[in-house]
Amino acid sequence: xxxxxIGCGRMGAGLALTMSQRGHAVAVVDKDPTNFERLGPSFxxxxxxxxxxxxxxxxxxxxxxxxxxxxxxxxxxVNVVIGRVASQVFRVPRVVARLYDPxxxxxxxxxxxHTISPTIWGINQAAxxxxxxxxxxxxxxxxxxxxxxxxxxxxxxxGQTVSELTVRGEIHxxxxxxxxxxxxxxxxxxxxxxxxxxxxxxxxxTDRLKTLLGLA
Numbered sequence: 001x002x003x004x005x006i007g008c009g010r011m012g013a014g015l016a017l018t019m020s021q022r023g024h025a026v027a028v029v030d031k032d033p034t035n036f037e038r039l040g041p042s043f044x045x046x047x048x049x050x051x052x053x054x055x056x057x058x059x060x061x062x063x064x065x066x067x068x069x070x071x072x073x074x075x076x077x078v079n080v081v082i083g084r085v086a087s088q089v090f091r092v093p094r095v096v097a098r099l100y101d102p103x104x105x106x107x108x109x110x111x112x113x114h115t116i117s118p119t120i121w122g123i124n125q126a127a128x129x130x131x132x133x134x135x136x137x138x139x140x141x142x143x144x145x146x147x148x149x150x151x152x153x154x155x156x157x158x159g160q161t162v163s164e165l166t167v168r169g170e171i172h173x174x175x176x177x178x179x180x181x182x183x184x185x186x187x188x189x190x191x192x193x194x195x196x197x198x199x200x201x202x203x204x205x206t207d208r209l210k211t212l213l214g215l216a
Contacts, residue, residue, distance in 0.1 A: 004061045006052035007073035013038035027061040068094040083113050114194035153195040156214050163187040170205040
């Protein structure tokens with residue numbers, strides 16, 4: 001995948017290195033070239049000096065063919081604008097934006113923009129958001145008859161409720177990770193963009209779960 005990171009502060013540099021080490025093509029944008037020193041000699045990606053709001057800079061970073069973009073500058077407003085431009089103008093499939101003020105997260109979440117905070121949690125979470133995996137088993141119970149699995153909620157289920165992903169005695173949503181917080185949902189809880197869901201599923205119902213998630 002081709003990933004663009006806007007802002008080479010601690011989070012931006014950490015995310016860029018993480019994604020590069022995972023084998024992805026990474027381009028880092030920052031208006032201060034001295035910030036690229038945080039990447040160190042092991043970084044194999046591209047560095048581009050410039051302002052992330054500049055269309056020419058975004059094009060130079062390869063936004064037209066990017067699979068993901070992380071807006072991680074020191075400004076909430078700049079990050080939100082970059083994120084919206086990336087997703088709505090350039091149709092980048094996966095976009096995350098850092099917010100220093102978590103109170104704004106719900107507002108931008110309703111606009112379909114995934115937000116992250118704070119720094120340490122954000123590096124790991126952004127990497128997981130950009131490296132979407134379909135269905136990961138994290139624990140087998142008994143002799144493998146029951147599994148606990150995790151996945152990011154697919155676009156087709158955003159706005160739907162937990163009840164749509166529940167099959168009594170076969171598939172149950174037991175927890176949701178949203179905006180750095182994990183909580184226990186009810187059947188009426190609505191899924192949001194970027195939700196990571198944890199499910200208990202019978203091994204024999206795995207294919208049914210994939211169908212419900214649109215993965216089959």
